[in-house]
Amino acid sequence: MDLSVSPRTRERLDRLRQFVERELVPLEPLFLTADWATLEPVLAEKRRAAKALELWAPNLPVEVGGLGLTLVELGLFSEVAGRTPTGHYVLGCQAPDAGNAELLLQHGTPEQKARWLVPLARGDIRGCFAMTEPDSPGSNPTTLAASAVRDGDGYVLNGHKWFTSSADGAAFAIFMGVTAPQAPRHQRASLFIVPTDTPGFQLVRNIPVMGHAGGGYYSHAEVRFTDCRVPASHLLGPEGHGFALAQERLGPGRIHHCMRWLGIAQRALDELIRRALARPIAEGQRLADQQLVQAWIAESAAEIQAARALVLQTAAHAEREGFKAARDNVSMIKFLTAQAMERVLDRAIQVHGALGVTDDTILAFYFRHERAARIYDGPDEVHKLAVARSLLKQYEARGAKELP
Amino acid sequence: MDLSVSPRTRERLDRLRQFVERELVPLEPLFLTADWATLEPVLAEKRRAAKALELWAPNLPVEVGGLGLTLVELGLFSEVAGRTPTGHYVLGCQAPDAGNAELLLQHGTPEQKARWLVPLARGDIRGCFAMTEPDSPGSNPTTLAASAVRDGDGYVLNGHKWFTSSADGAAFAIFMGVTAPQAPRHQRASLFIVPTDTPGFQLVRNIPVMGHAGGGYYSHAEVRFTDCRVPASHLLGPEGHGFALAQERLGPGRIHHCMRWLGIAQRALDELIRRALARPIAEGQRLADQQLVQAWIAESAAEIQAARALVLQTAAHAEREGFKAARDNVSMIKFLTAQAMERVLDRAIQVHGALGVTDDTILAFYFRHERAARIYDGPDEVHKLAVARSLLKQYEARGAKELP
């Protein structure tokens, strides 16, 4: 179990912590009120600063301009960046671009890398990932309706997608559609790179989520692909590998997400404690002196610590033996961490009282925005059932005679 | 224990149910996107319809144009109205006006009634209740900083208030300020009616709550009273009775709120079940066939039923013996019902998956908006401690020898 962090990363983490606290946290009021057009140039400035501080692209290898971190180190970066809503974007490791970049890196042709990966890794363009469909559970992508039909030297794509995050302003979409309807379930679909200026690509709307209309990077779109034609060279990975690649894409992303959630949880706990220390409730009594608040502090700290210990252990495991081997643990950290974050956020809001539901702190944003954490990338229930079935299989295989 | 409902009320409840479902639920998309200027005339139209259907002002006695219901009946009205966010406003029994009307009814002078209660009961004007202050816990109004100083034939009011709900557009505020700083804690403050065009009254801002900027009736304001002068005739109730009246105002309001929350919870359960029945997840399998979803349905139904049974019992109790006698139960239903609502909402969102966090259903609104239910009118924790102390006192009084 290698949880070690290089001295260089340790030093960069310190720098990141300061950068987040001094440069990004103060942006929160703007973030909560400004539209994307206003916000984007401010964030662009911060991205330049992040590059200057050698904090850019922690998720990417050195050869494409990234920091070349281990998974454990990347997790620690993600936690710190997660302390404020703009963190990941400013570091250039935001979803869905991080996952897309990994896909291009692992499976892109040299041309695809040159055209899409290079500017993506620099932060010059953004992309999106068009997999989920409104009429089919996101957790079961084998029931996709979208199609990709070979036609001459290209493919014709049709499909209705939604929750295509950050489609608004994206330079390209990675589209998942069925290329072989008769193939075995997991080999039906393929991935395609679709520039968003392709005729037939239509951003129907940004879906309002938890009261937020959505715009620019911070958006989730409903998208239609109507007879979109792309050349065969836009196929990403082999035909029929759509599901496999989409799954592969999720692995590191989950470590990412979990550590980001822990960053949110830790931030919430920090705010909880600060408020408790600052808020008088009666003569000589602060919220911090209340047992109920104290119990919440301890439970929050314990839940964060336990989740963090397991996430980092899972990261080390996945690094050493691959995400397939670590699959059950990846599912476990997904639901465990999302729940811990939610509980800590809830307590932090409660300690803030009425202030906690206002947008005068960042807590209410996280509370409403991260309700989705138990849903996206597979609802908690799907992960639980997957873990259980895997364990049941292992016990069955082992048989009655063997030791547990 | 009288939980009976008159045939006339039964019939009106049926009418209300239809009205809510056919006339108000369809307004939800508009409600979620329109500003108050757009929404207000639409709701005004619905208010006229509610009056025509004899559903107006269920909280008020017949003599001021209300329906003259018992507390149990009013609770049942509130539950049905709670099924959609515009319900209470359209029926004219919305907070804070319902509480203000009750105050004026019980404690207003004939002049105050003529000037404020009559148009309020008709829905011609709105008011607000300016008690809570940013630097003092709402649950402990004995630490008020706002002051009301007698000066000639009037009072001069100064204070900084927030979470003054619906101040935006209100015709008057009921202001709570200290008139006797040296008096015993609970006799320091008094209430005053302050027309919002009084010089010195300033609506500083609508506080953004859970991503909602706030506007018109649907708003929570930060308000300043700077040397606001009102004639002595604007004193509401006797001097020094501010806390007592504010407390009294909350009693029926809590039954109201609890039943409204149960309406929300029942609506959420209805949506949960409909979605579960409608959503296929694999061949021949709907969400409704999943055990985990079924368990949530049963738990939700049971929690709603148990809470409803206790709320109605408490209403009957309070009707018979007064709110003072029912105080512990009122506190219990407050936290019990808020928690039940929250759990049901959470499950309903989870069953909707990604759709659940969008504003394409009403669930996400309730989820974010009603997070405050565990905070306003006294955080759950304050109610729990109050109940416990009351019980401890009763057991102590009873002594060791007596039967429990």
Place this chain on the structure above:
Amino acid sequence: MDLSVSPRTRERLDRLRQFVERELVPLEPLFLTADWATLEPVLAEKRRAAKALELWAPNLPVEVGGLGLTLVELGLFSEVAGRTPTGHYVLGCQAPDAGNAELLLQHGTPEQKARWLVPLARGDIRGCFAMTEPDSPGSNPTTLAASAVRDGDGYVLNGHKWFTSSADGAAFAIFMGVTAPQAPRHQRASLFIVPTDTPGFQLVRNIPVMGHAGGGYYSHAEVRFTDCRVPASHLLGPEGHGFALAQERLGPGRIHHCMRWLGIAQRALDELIRRALARPIAEGQRLADQQLVQAWIAESAAEIQAARALVLQTAAHAEREGFKAARDNVSMIKFLTAQAMERVLDRAIQVHGALGVTDDTILAFYFRHERAARIYDGPDEVHKLAVARSLLKQYEARGAKELP
């Protein structure tokens, strides 16, 4: 909703409360340590006292020597009796005899009543109910293996049963066995009265439960019926009605159980509060002054009250419209009340600290003994799924167009 209690019952309840507190609670140390042979004569004495106080057989009609209570009244009796482990036995309304008496009353022939019901109602004999089998889930009695084969003027019974409560010392068993293996699932089995001195009846062992070896009334047996021959006149109810009667038997029993559990919960809360008031933890500080303890008190009180409100409402509902109509609610109170009891017991133990796990109080007994409450008479999960399926069916039947 008729929750009223007659003045006579009210008066008897007061008497019962005193009797339980003064006569039965003091038996607890003996109950926890003595075997049945020692305990039985002591309880017999108390039974005579209960009869003298007109508290005997609250579950039975007047014509067989009972008190002739309504279901609501019976529930209130059961709650008070539940405050101590010997309560129901001393009142003569203990499981499984209460259910057996009801069966005999409703479905017994005059001969069966004369021979079994009369002494049972007097408390002269005890019986048991042999339904559950070790290799088949108790919640699904349609998979019974036990058989009853017609042979001349009698039946030959064979079967392996367990959790046959109170078989040790019982005068008769009501045996459930398959008479028509080819019949539709719910019409296969029949009930038979089997005197325990019938050749072939074997009490294999009392099953040790939660560390208690079991003996006499307080026991759960493994039982074998091997070629047990009974005359045809021992058939209870019509052939093929075994399941229907077993189900019918459970209805009033569940109200009973739920109210008994609430009695346990209320007793636990009483003990919790007494301990909290009595226990110093530091200078000038008692456990009762600790917020965490106070929160538990309030949560416990609220959960008990809400469950009680729903159980009594369900009793009134069942009384008025029958148990079939109230079935969903009966399932709901089963799991809701069991959970509430468990939580209150857990908190009461925690407040007692080390003392709480000893047998110096009654709490540890209830804690271990009533873990089964979430299992017997159908595990909570089975009830939850039943409620959900019933609700889903109702929503489906109602269709899309109708109001909820």
Place this chain on the structure above:
Amino acid sequence: MDLSVSPRTRERLDRLRQFVERELVPLEPLFLTADWATLEPVLAEKRRAAKALELWAPNLPVEVGGLGLTLVELGLFSEVAGRTPTGHYVLGCQAPDAGNAELLLQHGTPEQKARWLVPLARGDIRGCFAMTEPDSPGSNPTTLAASAVRDGDGYVLNGHKWFTSSADGAAFAIFMGVTAPQAPRHQRASLFIVPTDTPGFQLVRNIPVMGHAGGGYYSHAEVRFTDCRVPASHLLGPEGHGFALAQERLGPGRIHHCMRWLGIAQRALDELIRRALARPIAEGQRLADQQLVQAWIAESAAEIQAARALVLQTAAHAEREGFKAARDNVSMIKFLTAQAMERVLDRAIQVHGALGVTDDTILAFYFRHERAARIYDGPDEVHKLAVARSLLKQYEARGAKELP
């Protein structure tokens, strides 16, 4: 963070796993029914086997006959031993002897070591630790009533103790009593070694715990020390260091306990899964196919893994920087792990249905016996408050300006 395990320990752990499964688990039925006189010789035989397998005394250094493990390795041993109730005793690392041996090792004089530690480490004698008193919260040992008064060349000890685990049959007690009543709170008490044949030492009774009368090693006694005279050479550690040493004694013990609890939890999960795989509930359906059971499996696995990750990390932390530095984490794992164990046990019982509450499996024993886990060595609430106060202090010290 060094979580590594030496190859030798890895190999021993494998041996231990087999030993536990093949030699100790089969003893469970005997363990559940036999008294200590019957059980002791059987366990003595197993202890000899453990020594032969080089599994003896994993908690002790090589020089006194132990295995000389790191804290992480010891934790892993404790987990495996925890899978069955006799594990720790058979390995010779059972409480309270493990803690007593550590005390003697660190603070005993050469004579004390020769007389007590050597036979204790060999398993030839047992001891007990007499600290807790009935009238004073165990979590606050500064309110001790027991006294130790210097008298000539010895001390005279008086005190009333309870929950003196394993006093029955112990060769000596370590007694904690006040030597300096006027000293600062934490310097009042001292420890003394008291041979149990000292006049004035009286084992009043074994306290019945959760239905178990207690006997021999498996007992918790009420003990009186009445004018017990011991020579001054029986003072353990310096005078006035009683609290400090008692605290020190708990540190490694908590790692121990937590890993033992995880062993119990893992065992329960194993049993849960086996039962779920083996139990048919309807045609073609096993419990293992039920979603609700699957969700419990996944949640249990995740909770165990997260707790284990944090416990081992805490062990490594404490090894490297001492228990003082790791104190907050030690408190966190205490309540986190106890809760996880309890939840897993509860689910395992529920999956076993009626069987789960019988003593035909080990689950019911663990369920009732380990309810105390949230109480002993400091109730969860005390640990939570301690963690919170420590964190609050850290945040306060850090001040407003610094980064979190």
